[in-house]
Amino acid sequence: YSFCTLLNFGMPNYSRKPMVTAKAAHAKVADLRCHFKNTFETANVIQGMKLRKAQQYYRQVLAKTRCVPFRRYAGKVGRTAQAKEWGLTKGRWPRKSVIAMISLLKNAEANAIQKGLAPKKMTVAHVQVDQ
Numbered sequence: 001y002s003f004c005t006l007l008n009f010g011m012p013n014y015s016r017k018p019m020v021t022a023k024a025a026h027a028k029v030a031d032l033r034c035h036f037k038n039t040f041e042t043a044n045v046i047q048g049m050k051l052r053k054a055q056q057y058y059r060q061v062l063a064k065t066r067c068v069p070f071r072r073y074a075g076k077v078g079r080t081a082q083a084k085e086w087g088l089t090k091g092r093w094p095r096k097s098v099i100a101m102i103s104l105l106k107n108a109e110a111n112a113i114q115k116g117l118a119p120k121k122m123t124v125a126h127v128q129v130d131q
Contacts, residue, residue: 016126025115025122027108029100037073038094040129042101045069045086051109051122058102067091068098 018024032039042061045068046054060066067082074090083091109119 015128018125022115023117024125025108025112025117027104027111029104029107032100034096034100035094036129036131038068038092039097039100041070041073041092042068042094042097043127043129044071046101046124047127049124051105051112051119051124054124055102055105058098058105061093061098062095064093067093 046057049057057066061068065082066085067080068091069083069086069088070077070090070092071088077090077092079089080091083089109122112119112122
């Protein structure tokens with residue numbers, strides 16, 4: 001089972017806390033029924049991206065027009081030309097992990113709206129995937 005945390009702020013047991021809690025939103029999901037290694041690579045690729053750009057990227061991965069680059073867990077991963085965008089050769093299109101991350105981004109967006117933050121200005125500051 002995988003455990004993903006996105007914009008991991010505000011709760012006492014998180015690994016990273018924001019400098020200004022009023023300007024941060026967080027989302028968390030537990031006990032995902034998808035592979036840890038795929039979810040790890042899928043989550044880490046959006047770190048530092050704007051929220052809308054990350055959502056668009058995941059939609060393109062589902063359409064197989066862009067791939068998720070595999071950096072750490074790249075053993076026996078096939079090569080694809082789409083990974084050139086990231087300066088790599090190995091990549092995949094992990095459907096279940098991408099769908100889980102899309103729902104996590106949607107949850108983070110809803111939490112930001114609830115706090116009165118602008119989702120268009122949000123960036124993914126911290127992503128953590130635990131096994």
